[in-house]
Amino acid sequence: MPDSIHPFVIVALVLFVIGIGTLFVRQVMTLKTQTTMNAPQTAPTTSVVSTSQLTYQTAGWKTYRNDKYGFQFEYPASWKLIDDGAGVSLDSDPTNTQEHGSMIIKAFPEDRGETIGEISEFNRINLNQDCKKITFANLPAYDCNPSITFAGDHLLIFVKDGLTFEIDDSVLNQNSSKVISSFKFTN
Numbered sequence: 234m235p236d237s238i239h240p241f242v243i244v245a246l247v248l249f250v251i252g253i254g255t256l257f258v259r260q261v262m263t264l265k266t267q268t269t270m271n272a273p274q275t276a277p278t279t280s281v282v283s284t285s286q287l288t289y290q291t292a293g294w295k296t297y298r299n300d301k302y303g304f305q306f307e308y309p310a311s312w313k314l315i316d317d318g319a320g321v322s323l324d325s326d327p328t329n330t331q332e333h334g335s336m337i338i339k340a341f342p343e344d345r346g347e348t349i350g351e352i353s354e355f356n357r358i359n360l361n362q363d364c365k366k367i368t369f370a371n372l373p374a375y376d377c378n379p380s381i382t383f384a385g386d387h388l389l390i391f392v393k394d395g396l397t398f399e400i401d402d403s404v405l406n407q408n409s410s411k412v413i414s415s416f417k418f419t420n
Contacts (some may be wrong), residue, residue: 241314243378254302257401262288278324279350287343291307291411292413293310294298294307294309294310295307295308295309295314297314297316297321298419299316299321299340299350300376300419302340302396302398303394303418303419303420304338304340304370304373304398304416304417304418304419305416305417305419306338306412306413306415306416306417307412307415308323308412308413308415309325309326309412310386311325311326312324312325312326312408315355319335319339320337320338320339320340321333321338321339322336322337323335323337323338323412325337325404325408325409333404333417334402334403334404334405334409335403335404336400336401336402336403336404336409336412337399337400338398338399338401338416339395339398339401340397340398341395341396341397341398341399342396343392343395343396343397347397349375349390349391349392349397352390352397352399353375353377353390358388360375360377360390361368362374363377363378364377364378364388364390365377365378366410369389369391369416370391370393370416370418371418372391372392373391374390374391375388375389375390375391376389377389377390378389386401386402386403386405387402387409388401388402389413393418400413400416406411
């Protein structure tokens with residue numbers, strides 16, 4: 234067979250080219266993944282709501298104040314508030330189909346083992362991958378995306394004076410955003 238190339242050589246050559254191509258594609262994909270993971274994180278944007286604007290938007294709302302943990306927030310008068318001592322649960326208006334859900338606001342003493350890490354583990358989230366670092370109530374906080382958290386809720390986690398705070402929002406509308414925006418420390 235001096236004038237023709239043996240079929241085995243052709244198959245070997247094709248497999249070699251495919252192998253080199255596969256290695257090249259894997260290298261490019263690995264480089265893209267590393268570039269994306271090492272890209273600098275952009276600072277989250279925050280919006281400022283003026284006190285007069287908040288007062289106007291929440292006219293007729295009630296104010297909840299917790300003196301034990303030193304915080305307060307406003308909530309719609311039609312929502313049901315339950316304070317069981319371990320946390321506050323807000324149930325939105327069940328007659329309003331656009332707004333049905335609940336919010337839970339809790340403060341956990343860190344010395345009893347309720348740390349940011351344990352709360353994130355319970356909710357099956359990775360703080361560094363699934364959450365943005367933000368400033369909330371003048372404190373560093375984790376803002377976790379509704380599509381990531383265990384129950385599909387919006388989750389905020391932050392620490393103040395040895396207490397780990399968790400705000401869990403399953404209402405996910407303008408009223409629940411206003412409740413979160415009205416949260417502030419009183420001490």
